[in-house]
Amino acid sequence: MNIRDEVRKMKAVAPYAAATDVSVRNAVLAKIGETLKNNAEAIFAENKKDLEAADRNGTPSAIVKRLKFNEAKLGDVLKGIDQLIGLPDPIGRKTLSRELDEGLTLNRITCPIGVIGVIFEARPDALVQISTLCIKSGNCAVLKGGKETANTNRILFRLIYESAVAAGYPEHSLLQAELHNEIDELLACDDCVDLLIPRGSNAFVRYIMDNTKIPVMGHADGICHIYVDRDADPEKAIPIIVDAKTQYTAACNAVETLLVNREIAASFLPKLAEALRKEGVQIRGTAEVTSIIEAETIEESDFWEYLDLIVSVKLVDTVDEAIRHINRFGSHHTDCIITENGETAERFMQLVDSAGVYQNCSTRFADGFRYGFGAEVGISTSKIHARGPVGLEGLVTYKYKLYGHGQIVGDYAAGRSQFHFRDLL
Amino acid sequence: MNIRDEVRKMKAVAPYAAATDVSVRNAVLAKIGETLKNNAEAIFAENKKDLEAADRNGTPSAIVKRLKFNEAKLGDVLKGIDQLIGLPDPIGRKTLSRELDEGLTLNRITCPIGVIGVIFEARPDALVQISTLCIKSGNCAVLKGGKETANTNRILFRLIYESAVAAGYPEHSLLQAELHNEIDELLACDDCVDLLIPRGSNAFVRYIMDNTKIPVMGHADGICHIYVDRDADPEKAIPIIVDAKTQYTAACNAVETLLVNREIAASFLPKLAEALRKEGVQIRGTAEVTSIIEAETIEESDFWEYLDLIVSVKLVDTVDEAIRHINRFGSHHTDCIITENGETAERFMQLVDSAGVYQNCSTRFADGFRYGFGAEVGISTSKIHARGPVGLEGLVTYKYKLYGHGQIVGDYAAGRSQFHFRDLL
Numbered sequence: 001m002n003i004r005d006e007v008r009k010m011k012a013v014a015p016y017a018a019a020t021d022v023s024v025r026n027a028v029l030a031k032i033g034e035t036l037k038n039n040a041e042a043i044f045a046e047n048k049k050d051l052e053a054a055d056r057n058g059t060p061s062a063i064v065k066r067l068k069f070n071e072a073k074l075g076d077v078l079k080g081i082d083q084l085i086g087l088p089d090p091i092g093r094k095t096l097s098r099e100l101d102e103g104l105t106l107n108r109i110t111c112p113i114g115v116i117g118v119i120f121e122a123r124p125d126a127l128v129q130i131s132t133l134c135i136k137s138g139n140c141a142v143l144k145g146g147k148e149t150a151n152t153n154r155i156l157f158r159l160i161y162e163s164a165v166a167a168g169y170p171e172h173s174l175l176q177a178e179l180h181n182e183i184d185e186l187l188a189c190d191d192c193v194d195l196l197i198p199r200g201s202n203a204f205v206r207y208i209m210d211n212t213k214i215p216v217m218g219h220a221d222g223i224c225h226i227y228v229d230r231d232a233d234p235e236k237a238i239p240i241i242v243d244a245k246t247q248y249t250a251a252c253n254a255v256e257t258l259l260v261n262r263e264i265a266a267s268f269l270p271k272l273a274e275a276l277r278k279e280g281v282q283i284r285g286t287a288e289v290t291s292i293i294e295a296e297t298i299e300e301s302d303f304w305e306y307l308d309l310i311v312s313v314k315l316v317d318t319v320d321e322a323i324r325h326i327n328r329f330g331s332h333h334t335d336c337i338i339t340e341n342g343e344t345a346e347r348f349m350q351l352v353d354s355a356g357v358y359q360n361c362s363t364r365f366a367d368g369f370r371y372g373f374g375a376e377v378g379i380s381t382s383k384i385h386a387r388g389p390v391g392l393e394g395l396v397t398y399k400y401k402l403y404g405h406g407q408i409v410g411d412y413a414a415g416r417s418q419f420h421f422r423d424l425l
Numbered sequence: 426m427n428i429r430d431e432v433r434k435m436k437a438v439a440p441y442a443a444a445t446d447v448s449v450r451n452a453v454l455a456k457i458g459e460t461l462k463n464n465a466e467a468i469f470a471e472n473k474k475d476l477e478a479a480d481r482n483g484t485p486s487a488i489v490k491r492l493k494f495n496e497a498k499l500g501d502v503l504k505g506i507d508q509l510i511g512l513p514d515p516i517g518r519k520t521l522s523r524e525l526d527e528g529l530t531l532n533r534i535t536c537p538i539g540v541i542g543v544i545f546e547a548r549p550d551a552l553v554q555i556s557t558l559c560i561k562s563g564n565c566a567v568l569k570g571g572k573e574t575a576n577t578n579r580i581l582f583r584l585i586y587e588s589a590v591a592a593g594y595p596e597h598s599l600l601q602a603e604l605h606n607e608i609d610e611l612l613a614c615d616d617c618v619d620l621l622i623p624r625g626s627n628a629f630v631r632y633i634m635d636n637t638k639i640p641v642m643g644h645a646d647g648i649c650h651i652y653v654d655r656d657a658d659p660e661k662a663i664p665i666i667v668d669a670k671t672q673y674t675a676a677c678n679a680v681e682t683l684l685v686n687r688e689i690a691a692s693f694l695p696k697l698a699e700a701l702r703k704e705g706v707q708i709r710g711t712a713e714v715t716s717i718i719e720a721e722t723i724e725e726s727d728f729w730e731y732l733d734l735i736v737s738v739k740l741v742d743t744v745d746e747a748i749r750h751i752n753r754f755g756s757h758h759t760d761c762i763i764t765e766n767g768e769t770a771e772r773f774m775q776l777v778d779s780a781g782v783y784q785n786c787s788t789r790f791a792d793g794f795r796y797g798f799g800a801e802v803g804i805s806t807s808k809i810h811a812r813g814p815v816g817l818e819g820l821v822t823y824k825y826k827l828y829g830h831g832q833i834v835g836d837y838a839a840g841r842s843q844f845h846f847r848d849l850l
Contacts, residue, residue: 012752012753014778015748015752015775015776015777015778016776018775018778019775019776098796098797100790100796100797104786104790106796106797113808113809114778114808194808194809195808195809209638210638213634213635215640215807215808215809217809233831235831236830236831239831239833240831240832240833242833243834243835244833247833247834247835247838248834323440324437327437327440328437345828349826350440350443350444351440351441351444352440353439353440353443353539354824355824355825356824356825356826356827357824357825357826357827358826358827358828358829359826359827359828359829360828360829360830360831360832361529361827361828361829361830361831361832361833362832362833362834362835364833364834365525365529365827365829365834366825370525370837370844371523371525371531371825372523372525372531372844372846382640383538383539383619383620383640383822384538384620384640384642384810384822385809385810387822387823387824387825388824388825397808397809397812398812399779399780399781399782399812399813400780400781400782400791400796400812400813401774401781401782401783401784402781402782402783402784402786402790403770403783403784403785403786404783404784404785404786404787404790405661405785405786406658406660406661406664406665406785406786407665407785407786407787407790408664408665408667408668408669408672408786408787408789409668409669409672409787409789409790409795410668410672412795419795419797421797
């Protein structure tokens, strides 16, 4: 398969996918759900091959858990598809309607982005979620999943694509890339791919960002912070920190750095250390921290994304010092303040320049499902287009439609006509 | 001056610029307007130096017109500033408010993008418009204008920056780059510049897009089309085409290619040719076109952005052939159909994949002022973030603020707590 040729075909059909009525797109989703359900055993059989291969390769059990596609996971994705069907149509919405002059009306209408490339980790449920989000939003998609679930992906993709076309979504609207070298071919398609969404390791996402002219949405780092203010309630702080660090260490929204107000350090740090050690978390701290609790010493600028049971601790004098540290060393993903002081919280949440700024809750809430978006295609730390967890809204753009009756700009430039700008919405 | 050092300072103050109240930002704008007015003579004196230099260099009169900054141009920018003060605050708006669970509330709040680099053509009024749009939206900006207006830019920037700081906008929030090599330094600041907006020639914008990792908003090409349908009213078609081609040939929204329905070609083309020749427009056509009217022959795939009194003409059989041609050879900027048939128009406007799709009016309407946005920082042909003319709305992003009382994800994962997703807006 030549990726470029296939993506050019996709680009040509994208306007027709964009023009499908929401009733067709919902019927497509229903058909996909039905087909997956009717082929459950065949899917599980393919998944078994992937699990056996993982076993042969000695894949760690935490990862095997993500590869598995069983009744429960199928149930979840079917529920997700049903939810998606129930969501309002994200495209065709009028977000501006303005009479520029008599008989000259401007409408701004939401529409799909077009051709989206998504490269994601080895999780079969992700393939279903991403493809159905793209269909609901009228987009075309090139999907490349992790090789560890190649067999499961292959059957899922085939069932999804065949159902979609049978129910009225255009041919060539979805494509599965299976080979790693096809990623590089995809990166070169800047004339026919409108957006790339890479998910995966920091190094992988950076590779994508550095090797394509296609706009990229996503995040490389996830260095999330929790700042424990002098007005923090330790009864809230400790469970939040334990959850943010240990509930799922490999997640981008897990906490990596704790900033603790110097005033409360002597009383708070020993309690914190005890709670973290109980969960097997290794603490690294600046020299000052190691004078209060036992911890491996790190330098003042030595803050990393561990994605492991390790956390860095540093002391600060004020909320402003915490803000400066986070804006300088953070990755603008999700950062939290623990405080009972509303004014301090507001200052932190205003001045920290991150997609998510939290008060008194775990950074692990940064997720499309937990925000009520139904699903997400990824989390963006970019400042443009979409920020934070990205659901359907992040997969649409808009176009301006201007309806006239022969109007020309020369008349307005010469003052023979005047705009009156009357909003109709 | 070291651009990188200056931009790092800007990045550090950006959250504080973002936190300024709209009353401060409006006072800053008012102060800028007042200062420009009070220093009109000094500004005109500097502009005279630029005009004299242009004269010495034999700059064409069309360009000199853009360099000129006189009473009329000052009046226009002052009026623009007043309009900007009157516009609602684009930041701090709540665009989503959702109770995820009891005592766990998610708000999505619009906020500035942060640090924006704008590189623009030699037009002093552009410097004022861009800087004031950035201030109204709480952004920081690096501004690099065309060298032909260096003297005018220098005094305008100094007056704007001094007024802004005097009225409460942070120091280091605005920076003027004056040397061409500073553009390359700016392009390398991908860790501290959030968005670049280049304006200028196709080659220049492509150079920017190809030489930076910073997201770029703008357009390189502007190959706009007008399709004259078989149901077109020639009384509308001809003045629209003449306006779209000749009202301002150097603009990105000027028409470059005409697609004419084969059915009406024999009767329409001679009238069109006569009208265009009267305005000095040179016609280039496919072989078939040259068999009907006198025109220079071009190949079937030979369609360019002329930015001059030249237009290409090609015949098509159907609206769908026109759509396919535009989607393949166009630049997704602004494309128009001339037809009295509403259904045909809707098909065209649905399927043409461009930022602006028009019926029966000139492509030259694609402009922030004419859309009623007050001003524009540029026109985007990208599919993400902002599309078409970009005003204040294109200069903002959003952040998610989550307020909790100690909630942790572990409780939801284990089923001890459930989300209830209640929208509060």
